[in-house]
Amino acid sequence: MNNGQGEQISGSSVQVDITTVGSDSMSQDPIAVGTIFGDVGTNSFKFAVTGSAERSDYIIAEHPDCGNVLCQIGSIVRKTTMTLDKALEAASNDCTKDKVVATADVIGYKDEKGLLQIPRTTFLAATIVRRADPEFIRKILGLKDDRRSCAYIGMLKGYEMPIMLDINSLVQRHVSILAKTGGGKSYISGDILEELMKHGVTCLIVDPHGEYGAMRHPSDSKDERFGVEPHGYDDNIIEFGMTQIEGVRPLRFTFKSLDSRDILDLLPSSDSKSSLSLLTKAMDAVKERKQLYSIRDVIEELSSNESGKAYSLIADLESIDALGLFAERGNHISELVQKGKTTIFNLKGVAPDIQQIIVRRLGIMMFELRKANRVPPMMMVLEEAHNYCPQNEGTLCKKILTTIASEGRKFGLGLMVISQRPAKIDKNVLSQCGTQIILKVTNPNDLKAITASIEGLTGGMEQDIPGLPIGTAMVVGAGIQTPMLVDVRPRESRHGGASVQILENDNDE
Ligand SMILES: Nc1ncnc2c1ncn2[C@@H]1O[C@H](COP(=O)(O)OP(=O)(O)OP(=O)(O)O)[C@@H](O)[C@H]1O
Ligand SMILES: [Mg+2]
Structure with missing residues (x-):
């Protein structure tokens, strides 16, 4: 919950579908969408919908002490007296006189220090609720708008307002x-x-x-x-x-950059202490002879060892070698x-x-x-x-x-x-x-x-x-x-993950 102390935001619900409204017209002439009625809380209130309002729309309600407060429509209900029996009787009932009620969640306002706060007292009944303009939404939510430091990923749903990360x-x-x-x-x-x-x-x-x-x-x-x-x-x-x-x-990695424990981690079956000591010994011996070495050098060294353990280790190393992923010289990091x-x-x-x-x-x-x-x-x-x-x-x-x-x-x-x-x-x-x-x-x-x-x-x-x-x-x-x-936002570059069409569509060109 919001404690009124800072950036934490509560009570808002971001939901689907917001009516598209041009940003310019909104900033100059905010549109009234309804009037507050009934029990009014500090975190949420109800308003009678009189204009165009959809779930998730951002709206502004003027608070007697705090000025304009950003809120968001959490839900909308059409109040009707229609019963099942009446509905069956009047299949062609005219619903246009129904009352539509929306519930708004209070997001907050910026105090004089620029911190997001939510009012501690309630809005007044009969307050007119207006559609929020993008600038107000941006200001209250602290949204960034600087393409030099931000990634442009799309538009706020229903608004012509770029969203930047x-x-x-x-x-x-x-x-x-x-x-x-x-x-x-x-x-x-x-x-x-x-x-x-x-x-x-x-x-x-x-x-x-x-x-x-x-x-x-x-x-x-x-x-x-x-x-x-x-x-x-x-x-x-x-x-x-x-x-x-x-x-x-x-893609090649340098084999030499792995130590014996790393190599053992890569092998399917060799994880015992004796395998580790065999491998460490073999690698130490190879390192003494050569500065650059490959899996083959280690395999050759192990081949001179008669123990049965060495055979299974060799088989595992052979399977890693067959991948071609490890070489004497791998890709340099600068590559x-x-x-x-x-x-x-x-x-x-x-x-x-x-x-x-x-x-x-x-x-x-x-x-x-x-x-x-x-x-x-x-x-x-x-x-x-x-x-x-x-x-x-x-x-x-x-x-x-x-x-x-x-x-x-x-x-x-x-x-x-x-x-x-x-x-x-x-x-x-x-x-x-x-x-x-x-x-x-x-x-x-x-x-x-x-x-x-x-x-x-x-x-x-x-x-x-x-x-x-x-x-x-x-x-x-x-x-x-x-x-x-x-x-x-749409892609600038080609998307490689497009779904494969199974049936050809006759309407396709
Ligand atoms: N924002 C978008 N605008 C237009 N088309 C889109 C958008 N997002 C996805 N699509 C389309 O939906 C399809 C699936 O998208 P995508 O390949 O990104 O899904 P995915 O979640 O990565 O799936 P998978 O789990 O199978 O990898 C693509 O053909 C893509 O063209
Ligand atoms: Mg994918």
Whole structure:
């Protein structure tokens, strides 16, 4: 609840559908939408709807002591005397004389120090309620409007008012993008990446479906409402992968950078103390002979050992060698991370355990290098995050990802976790995300996980999430203090995750 002390906002419910009204006309001539009546509280009140009002609309009510106060329509009810019997009798009943009542939740006003407060006394009955203009909404909610430091992600739903996320807090305080499959997660993450690229932020994308490479190309359409022009990001993108695809460079890690415990972690069956000592001995022997060495050198060294343990270790090492992921000389860090560029790790077709090995190596490398300030501050994007840091299982990369989630902020290493199964992501990771972008989610367990991780999400808003249409996101964080509905802006670059059409439509050109 709001204690009237500062930024905490309560009682507001961000819900669906707001009438589109032009911003200019609103700022000059706010429209009356109703009149307050009945029992009036400090957190909410009812008003008789006399104008155009939809759920989630922002409205202004003048308070006798505090001046204009921003409120939001939480619900609307049409009061009727129609019974079932009467309805059956008069199927063609004229409903236009019905009384419509809306409930508004008080968001607050700015006091003389610029702090958000909610009135401690009530509004007066018979007060006229007007539609809020974008400038007032922006002022009260403290929304940012500076394209130099912010990422433009869309318009406030129903208003011609750009919504901006503060890039510093976006990267420092981590982001989660959650929605059911096909809900638009990759689409909006592409929007954010475009903005990060424009602002010269270094990014690293773990791309299990190989869809982000499409961002090199411009999209097909331009959009006037959002002011978006097609633009490809070829100059900003570097792509690495395990399979041979044009434009994708081979990904190799230096074997020498692993110690025997790291290697043992990667092997399916060898986890005993004796394996560790065998491997350490073999690696020490190889290191004495050679400065640069590969898995083959270690395998050869182990082959000279007669013990049965060595045979199973050799078999495991052979399977790791066959991946071609570890080499005598891997990609140099200056190849993998370039200031202001986005590196895509295309893991399409790579087995899940190998993907985990890669994510673990990348996570450890970036965390250590950031600590030593040897790479620029960056955003690490993790698609299908539930596969890398699941809630109830361990994976090879979970530990480093939890460490980045809890400590990355100190070192300028941001995480953007994207998932269709919020309930299956490690809670410690999800709860560290300071910015949440929620699209359509229907699974009850996923909804519970979302409510648990978002502050300021009221019951009403939770109910709205399953009904969010494609292209509408609920956003909070990075300068947005209370969850807001945003019409997501179209992409400048091509979206690589478009659904595959199964049946051809006869009407298609
Ligand atoms: N804001 C938007 N505007 C227009 N189209 C959109 C928008 N968001 C999503 N779409 C469309 O919806 C489809 C699914 O979007 P997207 O690929 O982002 O879903 P997803 O949540 O990443 O799904 P998955 O879990 O399968 O990866 C795409 O074909 C995309 O074109
Ligand atoms: Mg996707």
